[in-house]
Amino acid sequence: MALDPGFIGRTYPPxxxxxxxxxxxxxFADAIxxxxxxxxxxxxxxxxxxxxxLAPPTFPIAIxxxxxxxxxxxxxxxxxxxxxxxxxxxxxxxxPIYADDQLTxxxxxxxISExxxxxxxxxxxxxxxxxxxxxxxxxxxxxVVGAAEGAQS
Amino acid sequence: MIxxxxxxxxxxxxxxxxxxxxxxxxxxxxxxxxxxxxHWNERFAQSVGLPDVIAHGMFTMAEAVRxxxxxCGDPGMVVEYQVRFTKPVVVPDGVDEESGARLTxxxxxxxxxxxxxxxxxxxxxxxxxxxLGLARALVRLP
Numbered sequence: 001m002a003l004d005p006g007f008i009g010r011t012y013p014p015x016x017x018x019x020x021x022x023x024x025x026x027x028f029a030d031a032i033x034x035x036x037x038x039x040x041x042x043x044x045x046x047x048x049x050x051x052x053x054l055a056p057p058t059f060p061i062a063i064x065x066x067x068x069x070x071x072x073x074x075x076x077x078x079x080x081x082x083x084x085x086x087x088x089x090x091x092x093x094x095x096p097i098y099a100d101d102q103l104t105x106x107x108x109x110x111x112i113s114e115x116x117x118x119x120x121x122x123x124x125x126x127x128x129x130x131x132x133x134x135x136x137x138x139x140x141x142x143x144v145v146g147a148a149e150g151a152q153s
Numbered sequence: 154m155i156x157x158x159x160x161x162x163x164x165x166x167x168x169x170x171x172x173x174x175x176x177x178x179x180x181x182x183x184x185x186x187x188x189x190x191x192h193w194n195e196r197f198a199q200s201v202g203l204p205d206v207i208a209h210g211m212f213t214m215a216e217a218v219r220x221x222x223x224x225c226g227d228p229g230m231v232v233e234y235q236v237r238f239t240k241p242v243v244v245p246d247g248v249d250e251e252s253g254a255r256l257t258x259x260x261x262x263x264x265x266x267x268x269x270x271x272x273x274x275x276x277x278x279x280x281x282x283x284x285l286g287l288a289r290a291l292v293r294l295p
Contacts, residue, residue, distance in 0.1 A: 031184035032215040033177060038228060048227045057222065057231045057290075058215040062185050065211075086210050088287075090235035096228065139235075 003112045003119040003144060007077055012070045014104040017130055018063050022099040025055045032056060042099075054096035061089070064125035064138035067105035071123060079121070079144065087120070088141035094134045102130045110139075119144035154226040157294035160271050166224045166260035171216040173208050173244055173279070174253030181212045195246065207241035213256060213284060214238075217277045220260040221290045224273075232270065233291035242279045254279050269293055 022042075029039035034056060037044040045053045072081045097103070104127070111122040121142040127135045178192050187209055190197040198206050214236045222228040244254045257278050264272035275288035 028184045031177075031180040032212065033171065034215070034219055034222075036222065036228065048229065050229055054229050056215060057218050057228055057234050058211055061211050066186055086238055088235065088237045089211065089214060090233070092233050093231065 005112045007109050008112050010109045012107045014106045015067045018103045020099050020101045022053055025099055028059050052098045052100050060136050060138050063105055067125055068107050083145045085143040087143040090139040093136045103127045157269055162262055162265050164262040166220050168259045169220050170255055170257045181209055205243050208244050210238040216256050217258045217275050220258045221273050225292050230292050231290055232293050236288040237286035239286040240284045242284050
């Protein structure tokens with residue numbers, strides 16, 4: 001299955017609103033084993049100048065990864081997810097995610113390429129508040145194993 | 154709290170070692186919503202050619218940045234963070250508390266920028282092998 005470079009630039013509609021919440025942040029911080037009180041105690045976060053508890057730096061993946069399933073489920077692209085590996089991840093933050101944030105995720109296919117029999121799919125997912133404020137963008141590079149090889153068969 | 158004026162290129166951040174046990178992967182799957190069976194089902198992992206269950210790359214990425222956030226004192230100062238997943242972290246099963254893998258992370262200030270940010274380069278190893286490439290964070294210090 002070849003990846004069609006014609007999909008570069010495709011932007012999917014924003015997701016439904018994701019309400020962050022203090023308990024979700026606490027659960028995520030527990031799961032990554034990080035005891036930092038700034039993820040749990042609003043008073044500690046406020047002492048550092050934040051309006052509420054903030055989310056750990058990699059928390060956005062819990063929103064951006066499910067949002068990116070629109071790519072996997074896009075019948076026109078025809079991606080075989082069992083062949084997809086997570087190659088690289090980058091976050092660029094305008095500010096941290098706060099517990100009281102209400103966010104939507106917009107997924108964009110930024111690049112598609114093939115090299116040495118593998119396909120590469122670069123995506124960007126923008127997390128924006130319901131008021132239109134940009135919070136963070138997640139950039140994922142996905143490797144599609146054997147994409148080019150499939151194209152030849 | 155670290156101040157921008159106190160940081161110089163070449164500064165070394167305190168090294169940390171973190172556990173990666175099966176229970177950690179189960180918790181991370183639940184919290185992140187990533188239930189790919191390669192992260193919890195040994196038979197499935199082996200059926201796709203892996204030696205054993207492997208950690209979520211994003212779990213390793215989450216642990217690695219603690220060297221930065223514990224050092225700077227405020228995770229909200231991180232303005233960029235990126236990694237490349239170069240080698241999977243294999244997480245063996247076992248009956249005692251210590252079973253599993255360990256991740257050791259070191260960090261070094263590689264750039265001090267005029268805009269008040271500093272770049273920290275991270276090296277993450279497990280079982281003596283590098284598991285992340287191009288792991289770096291940009292931090293805005295007061």
